Amino acid sequence: xxxxxxxxxxxxxxxxxxxxxxxxxxxxxxxxxxxxxxxxxxxxxxxxxxxxxxxxxxxxxxxxxxxxxxxxxxxxxxx
Amino acid sequence: xxxxxxxxxxxxxxxxxxxxxxxxxxxxxxxxxxxxxxxxxxxxxxxxxxxxxxxxxxxxxxxxxxxxxxxxxxxxxxxxxxxxxxxxxxxxxxxxxxxxxxxxxxxxxxxxxxxxxxxxxxxxxxxxxxxxxxxxxxxxxxxxxxxxxxxxxxxxxxxxxxxxxxxxxxxxxxxxxxxxxxxxxxxxxxxxxxxxxxxxxxxxxxxxxxxxxxxxxxxxxxxxxxxxxxxxxxxxxxxxxxxxxxxxxxxxxxxxxxxxxxxxxxxxxxxxxxxxxxxxxxxxxxxxxxxxxxxxxxxxxxxxxxxxxxxxxxxxxxxxxxx
Numbered sequence: 261x262x263x264x265x266x267x268x269x270x271x272x273x274x275x276x277x278x279x280x281x282x283x284x285x286x287x288x289x290x291x292x293x294x295x296x297x298x299x300x301x302x303x304x305x306x307x308x309x310x311x312x313x314x315x316x317x318x319x320x321x322x323x324x325x326x327x328x329x330x331x332x333x334x335x336x337x338x339x
Numbered sequence: 340x341x342x343x344x345x346x347x348x349x350x351x352x353x354x355x356x357x358x359x360x361x362x363x364x365x366x367x368x369x370x371x372x373x374x375x376x377x378x379x380x381x382x383x384x385x386x387x388x389x390x391x392x393x394x395x396x397x398x399x400x401x402x403x404x405x406x407x408x409x410x411x412x413x414x415x416x417x418x419x420x421x422x423x424x425x426x427x428x429x430x431x432x433x434x435x436x437x438x439x440x441x442x443x444x445x446x447x448x449x450x451x452x453x454x455x456x457x458x459x460x461x462x463x464x465x466x467x468x469x470x471x472x473x474x475x476x477x478x479x480x481x482x483x484x485x486x487x488x489x490x491x492x493x494x495x496x497x498x499x500x501x502x503x504x505x506x507x508x509x510x511x512x513x514x515x516x517x518x519x520x521x522x523x524x525x526x527x528x529x530x531x532x533x534x535x536x537x538x539x540x541x542x543x544x545x546x547x548x549x550x551x552x553x554x555x556x557x558x559x560x561x562x563x564x565x566x567x568x569x570x571x572x573x574x575x576x577x578x579x580x581x582x583x584x585x586x587x588x589x590x591x592x593x594x595x596x597x598x599x600x601x602x603x604x605x606x607x608x609x610x611x612x613x614x615x616x617x618x619x620x621x622x623x624x625x626x627x628x629x630x631x632x633x634x635x636x637x638x639x640x641x642x643x644x645x646x647x648x649x650x651x652x653x654x655x656x657x658x659x660x661x662x
Contacts, residue, residue, distance in 0.1 A: 295387060295388070296357070296387070297353060297360070297361065297385060297387070297388060300349070300352040300357070301349050301353070303352055304348050304349035304351075304352045305349070307348075308345060308348065
């Protein structure tokens with residue numbers, strides 16, 4: 261599984277979205293499941309998937325599907 | 340209710356309050372007669388999703404905790420299983436008479452949940468801290484007092500509480516990033532302590548957030564050749580006397596560790612039991628001092644009062660004259 265596939269799967273599993281929703285429109289609270297609870301679940305799932313530990317500031321900044329790709333790059337995860 | 344390490348890690352990220360809300364959400368799928376009450380802290384209790392999905396099962400009573408317990412009593416009398424949450428002092432002090440009469444005396448099936456007990460409300464200070472809550476609640480007849488060790492145990496406690504037909508006080512310590520104690524599923528029963536680590540030189544009895552810190556202390560001491568057992572006493576009342584008797588029979592020094600005043604909590608409960616047993620080992624109580632504490636970031640407060648693992652290890656060595 262590529263990093264892109266793993267990244268996408270976390271969003272699909274965490275927020276019950278489909279692959280065609282994985283774009284610039286997928287931002288915090290744009291879908292019902294991406295609330296504060298869903299956000300932390302997604303963070304934990306990403307940490308598991310990529311064996312990383314996100315800093316608190318990055319968890320707060322992680323406001324969209326695209327922004328997350330930039331943030332993961334800081335942890336040497338290229339999506 | 341079975342748990343996995345992966346789930347527990349996710350709940351740990353959410354912290355104790357939001358995990359309570361998640362547990363209630365899962366419980367609602369299985370329990371028709373569930374009612375959930377809040378004293379204007381629904382969002383802080385992680386109940387957003389529950390409110391949205393089950394609006395008929397949720398009541399925001401407002402900042403009126405005495406009334407919340409009264410409403411809970413009425414619902415319980417009509418057959419509901421009621422969970423009512425607020426901050427520890429608002430349940431145990433502001434609504435003390437209602438708790439004593441409606442929960443204790445009437446023995447009604449109400450579970451009060453203290454979100455942010457101990458010092459986990461950090462910058463909200465002493466008005467919101469649960470320093471004496473366990474002391475108050477365990478003095479009320481018929482009341483059961485439980486303090487879960489991590490987020491998985493919060494979920495297990497909520498599910499066990501739903502099947503337990505008596506009043507219960509569930510004391511949530513820890514904050515966001517509540518460390519994981521349990522990687523795997525385990526047997527949880529109200530009133531039955533869990534030995535998490537065996538050891539031969541010293542015995543620790545811990546509850547709530549201090550279970551993890553005690554395990555950290557035990558690891559440090561192990562590296563120095565001191566073998567420490569850790570008992571998770573999640574149920575402070577009724578205390579597991581069988582597990583305590585086993586520790587007493589080993590004859591090794593016992594330490595109690597709790598995120599609560601050293602007056603009236605776990606340490607006192609253990610002291611009350613062993614004081615009646617001849618030739619029992621020495622007991623040392625480690626917890627928050629019998630005073631109002633500082634207002635600060637959660638981790639800083641624990642450090643200030645010597646409640647981090649490394650500090651607990653030092654305290655144990657000092658008491659044993661090993662330093």
